[in-house]
Amino acid sequence: xxxxxxxxxxxxxxxxxxxxxxxxxxxxxxxxxxxxxxxxxxxxxxxxxxxxxxxxxxxxxxxxxxxxxxxxxxxxxxxxxxxxxxxxxxxxxxxxxxxxxxxxxxxxxxxxxxxxxxxxxxxxxxxxxxxxxxxxxxxxxxxxxxxxxxxxxxxxxxxxxxxxxxxxxxxxxxxxxxxxxxxxxxxxxxxxxxxxxxxxxxxxxxxxxxxxxxxxxxxxxxxxxxxxxxxxxxxxxxxxxxxxxxxxxxxxxxxxxxxxxxxxxxxxxxxxxxxxxxxxxxxxxxxxxxxxxxxxxxxxxxxxx
Amino acid sequence: xxxxxxxxxxxxxxxxxxxxxxxxxxxxxxxxxxxxxxxxxxxxxxxxxxxxxxxxxxxxxxxxxxxxxxxxxxxxxxxxxxxxxxxxxxxxxxxxxxxxxxxxxxxxxxxxxxxxxxxxxxxxxxxxxxxxxxxxxxxxxxxxxxxxxxxxxxxxxxxxxxxxxxxxxxxxxxxxxxxxxxxxxxxxxxxxxxxxxxxxxxxxxxxxxxxxxxxxxxxxxxxxxxxxxxxxxxxxxxxxxxxxxxxxxxxxxxxxxxxxxxxxxxxxxxxxxxxxxxxxxxxxxxxxxxxxxxxxxxxxxxxxxxxxxxxxxxxxxxxxxxxxxxxxxxxxxxxxxxxxxxxxxxxxxxxxxxxxxxxxxxxxxxxxxxxxxxxxxxxxxxxxxxxxxxxxxxxxxxxxxxxxxxxxxxxxxxxxxxxxxxxxxxxxxxxxxxxxxxxxxxxxxxxxxxxxxxxxxxxxxxxxxxxxxxxxxxxxxxxxxxxxxxxxxxxxxxxxxxxxxxxxxxxxxxxxxxxxxxxxxxxxxxxxxxxxxxxxxxxxxxxxxxxxxxxxxxxxxxxxxxxxxxxxxxxxx
Numbered sequence: 001x002x003x004x005x006x007x008x009x010x011x012x013x014x015x016x017x018x019x020x021x022x023x024x025x026x027x028x029x030x031x032x033x034x035x036x037x038x039x040x041x042x043x044x045x046x047x048x049x050x051x052x053x054x055x056x057x058x059x060x061x062x063x064x065x066x067x068x069x070x071x072x073x074x075x076x077x078x079x080x081x082x083x084x085x086x087x088x089x090x091x092x093x094x095x096x097x098x099x100x101x102x103x104x105x106x107x108x109x110x111x112x113x114x115x116x117x118x119x120x121x122x123x124x125x126x127x128x129x130x131x132x133x134x135x136x137x138x139x140x141x142x143x144x145x146x147x148x149x150x151x152x153x154x155x156x157x158x159x160x161x162x163x164x165x166x167x168x169x170x171x172x173x174x175x176x177x178x179x180x181x182x183x184x185x186x187x188x189x190x191x192x193x194x195x196x197x198x199x200x201x202x203x204x205x206x207x208x209x210x211x212x213x214x215x216x217x218x219x220x221x222x223x224x225x226x227x228x229x230x231x232x233x234x235x236x237x238x239x240x241x242x243x244x245x246x247x248x249x250x251x252x253x254x255x256x257x258x259x260x261x262x263x264x265x266x267x268x269x270x271x272x273x274x275x276x277x278x279x280x281x282x283x284x285x286x287x288x289x290x291x292x293x294x295x296x297x298x299x300x301x302x303x304x305x
Numbered sequence: 306x307x308x309x310x311x312x313x314x315x316x317x318x319x320x321x322x323x324x325x326x327x328x329x330x331x332x333x334x335x336x337x338x339x340x341x342x343x344x345x346x347x348x349x350x351x352x353x354x355x356x357x358x359x360x361x362x363x364x365x366x367x368x369x370x371x372x373x374x375x376x377x378x379x380x381x382x383x384x385x386x387x388x389x390x391x392x393x394x395x396x397x398x399x400x401x402x403x404x405x406x407x408x409x410x411x412x413x414x415x416x417x418x419x420x421x422x423x424x425x426x427x428x429x430x431x432x433x434x435x436x437x438x439x440x441x442x443x444x445x446x447x448x449x450x451x452x453x454x455x456x457x458x459x460x461x462x463x464x465x466x467x468x469x470x471x472x473x474x475x476x477x478x479x480x481x482x483x484x485x486x487x488x489x490x491x492x493x494x495x496x497x498x499x500x501x502x503x504x505x506x507x508x509x510x511x512x513x514x515x516x517x518x519x520x521x522x523x524x525x526x527x528x529x530x531x532x533x534x535x536x537x538x539x540x541x542x543x544x545x546x547x548x549x550x551x552x553x554x555x556x557x558x559x560x561x562x563x564x565x566x567x568x569x570x571x572x573x574x575x576x577x578x579x580x581x582x583x584x585x586x587x588x589x590x591x592x593x594x595x596x597x598x599x600x601x602x603x604x605x606x607x608x609x610x611x612x613x614x615x616x617x618x619x620x621x622x623x624x625x626x627x628x629x630x631x632x633x634x635x636x637x638x639x640x641x642x643x644x645x646x647x648x649x650x651x652x653x654x655x656x657x658x659x660x661x662x663x664x665x666x667x668x669x670x671x672x673x674x675x676x677x678x679x680x681x682x683x684x685x686x687x688x689x690x691x692x693x694x695x696x697x698x699x700x701x702x703x704x705x706x707x708x709x710x711x712x713x714x715x716x717x718x719x720x721x722x723x724x725x726x727x728x729x730x731x732x733x734x735x736x737x738x739x740x741x742x743x744x745x746x747x748x749x750x751x752x753x754x755x756x757x758x759x760x761x762x763x764x765x766x767x768x769x770x771x772x773x774x775x776x777x778x779x780x781x782x783x784x785x786x787x788x789x790x791x792x793x794x795x796x797x798x799x800x801x802x803x804x805x806x807x808x809x810x811x812x813x814x815x816x817x818x819x820x821x822x823x824x825x826x827x828x829x830x831x832x833x834x835x836x837x838x839x840x841x842x843x844x845x846x847x848x849x850x851x852x853x854x855x856x857x858x859x860x861x862x863x864x865x866x867x868x869x870x871x872x873x874x875x876x877x878x
Binding site for chain 2: 163165259
């Protein structure tokens with residue numbers, strides 16, 4: 001277990017290096033630059049800015065400097081928001097994105113798993129068909145369609161929730177709902193599949209034969225294994241929640257990290273994009289590691305080596 | 306959960322979906338007095354708080370360095386310049402200076418500062434602060450993007466470009482704490498309107514020297530304007546409260562201003578409709594809403610000092626041939642684009658400079674004439690479009706730009722028999738292509754910087770950084786030089802009109818439409834007017850809780866005034 005952890009943690013370093021290097025050169029080879037504007041910037045001012053940010057140095061020198069800075073977790077000031085350090089921007093926006101993502105995943109599990117269980121237990125009944133049809137619809141509707149529909153219905157027509165912004169508990173509802181819908185649906189399908197497989201196994205028959213109530217059989221014996229596909233989905237789901245939140249953050253004006261990634265790329269804000277990309281990568285790798293660890297807790301047959 | 310419950314849930318979801326598709330009429334209110342229909346929630350805020358959507362997160366709130374409209378709106382609330390613009394007409398009213406004189410030769414402005422004015426940290430505001438702030442903008446090391454606004458000041462341009470090293474030679478002086486003297490290089494009739502621009506706002510030297518680039522952070526910043534910063538979170542909001550040390554604080558009626566940093570246009574409009582914001586400034590209403598919104602009383606529109614056009618790279622054949630350029634220009638049916646594509650939200654425009662300059666007579670604009678266009682193309686050696694090489698129209702990725710480009714592509718095919726390709730690029734690549742002349746025909750737009758046609762003409766001079774066509778005409782450069790030296794306003798305008806006519810005749814640009822401002826304003830907001838420079842001094846704004854019982858709301862006054870947004874021409878993106 002310890003060697004496994006150490007090995008996985010060490011693997012993170014070369015992965016981050018590759019991602020950082022790719023991002024660095026992709027940003028630099030993209031046409032345009034941070035100081036190009038529709039309205040011309042005087043040549044002297046542009047030179048001055050490039051000097052300030054070290055962009056007048058040879059590219060390999062800039063690259064080495066970037067590597068050195070990354071090791072120290074100091075990406076320097078953002079090009080677009082020069083009064084702010086990139087790390088400062090990330091640590092201010094991260095809690096917002098995390099909160100949004102955590103609520104969405106929690107909601108997805110809380111609703112998705114019971115729906116999946118019911119569908120499995122009542123396989124091929126009306127309930128199953130209805131749940132799976134709803135799940136299909138949920139997976140199919142992209143969040144940039146669902147978001148505006150929810151705003152129109154719950155905010156502009158009924159005035160229940162604010163249409164955007166991130167202040168107060170009410171403002172959380174629509175973005176979390178929008179972000180979680182696809183996962184509710186997907187988790188419901190995964191749970192159903194896992195449960196169907198488990199419910200046919202011998203130890204379930206044994207449990208029933210012992211005279212346990214159906215509820216105990218399903219909730220205590222079957223669910224523990226039946227939910228494994230959902231657990232392994234949690235890693236990729238977290239990744240997709242993060243990516244999906246870019247759209248949701250934009251629709252609902254949520255001051256999270258996703259917005260910085262998109263705008264940073266458009267603005268050629270080299271330091272901000274590099275910082276955010278590396279941060280995302282690190283975050284996702286740690287999440288995947290956690291998923292692998294939690295496997296062993298649920299299924300003793302899985303061993304980490 | 307039993308199946309029945311699940312079905313009920315599904316039914317509820319379906320009902321919700323249906324409901325959300327129904328038009329949201331509940332909040333639309335007709336006022337008894339005017340019979341006008343208003344959009345969305347109409348309950349005034351409980352406190353004297355004014356809330357608006359400010360667009361994308363401002364890059365900076367350092368007035369000397371900033372370059373965007375959202376940035377400017379924040380800066381103008383936190384700082385005050387020498388003169389304070391009138392809320393309606395923008396005529397200069399006493400601000401930090403209580404009076405000013407212009408010498409008879411039109412070259413020297415002397416500003417007399419109000420006694421007792423202070424920064425919000427308690428330090429007095431002196432003429433030396435203005436001198437330092439303007440010199441800071443001109444220092445090459447500051448790299449201010451809009452230093453050009455101060456170029457009319459004697460020797461300012463040379464100093465900013467590093468050609469002149471001695472700061473004492475720049476025409477700015479503070480003989481004592483309360484007198485600020487500005488000497489111009491040549492008479493500039495629009496100089497006072499130039500100083501409206503945020504680049505000319507004073508900044509607190511003591512704070513900047515202490516904190517460097519981080520001086521604008523909430524814990525450091527000091528201002529001299531009607532409001533001071535009380536809260537800020539990136540991509541979220543700015544909150545400002547009344548500044549008790551402001552000289553005219555007695556007339557500031559708002560306790561607080563909240564500016565949300567929201568850049569999605571649909572989100573901005575939703576916030577307005579839900580009553581979260583009281584004002585949706587111009588530029589934040591999605592174009593497709595316009596036909597629907599036009600009938601509401603919140604909707605205010607006016608001419609905007611900006612034009613939309615295509616510029617032509619004259620260094621590439623066949624566009625180096627003036628007859629080809631004329632043919633392309635004459636074969637654009639601007640009326641149809643405006644009426645059918647833009648639903649009348651923009652006026653067709655065949656001129657380079659927009660309307661709204663009193664006394665300026667535009668040269669005749671270009672109008673649609675397919676017959677003449679074909680003649681021009683034949684003169685260029687491509688009768689009926691035969692043998693015309695493949696060229697393309699470049700635009701930055703946007704649905705509206707694409708639709709217009711497609712329409713023009715179809716017009717040229719129909720009227721000239723030529724085939725044009727379309728090419729869209731995202732913003733950064735598009736800028737790179739236009740600045741380095743890597744294009745044939747490119748979508749462009751320009752917002753005037755000050756109220757004078759010169760702001761639309763000087764960019765076509767030889768080698769100007771905004772020219773981006775490769776066009777160079779000694780005759781044109783000479784006309785602009787003569788106009789600049791001309792003291793008689795009528796003669797000066799005549800020279801500028803001649804210059805504009807030359808640009809149009811040479812066909813280096815294809816004018817397409819005239820921008821309009823379109824904003825939404827709640828009926829209980831008073832003191833916020835449409836102005837010629839899209840400057841809205843917030844110290845005059847107040848919340849009227851009894852608006853329903855008063856005769857006549859602040860009505861939309863279509864076409865009453867021109868309205869524009871300062872440069873940072875990103876606004877027309």
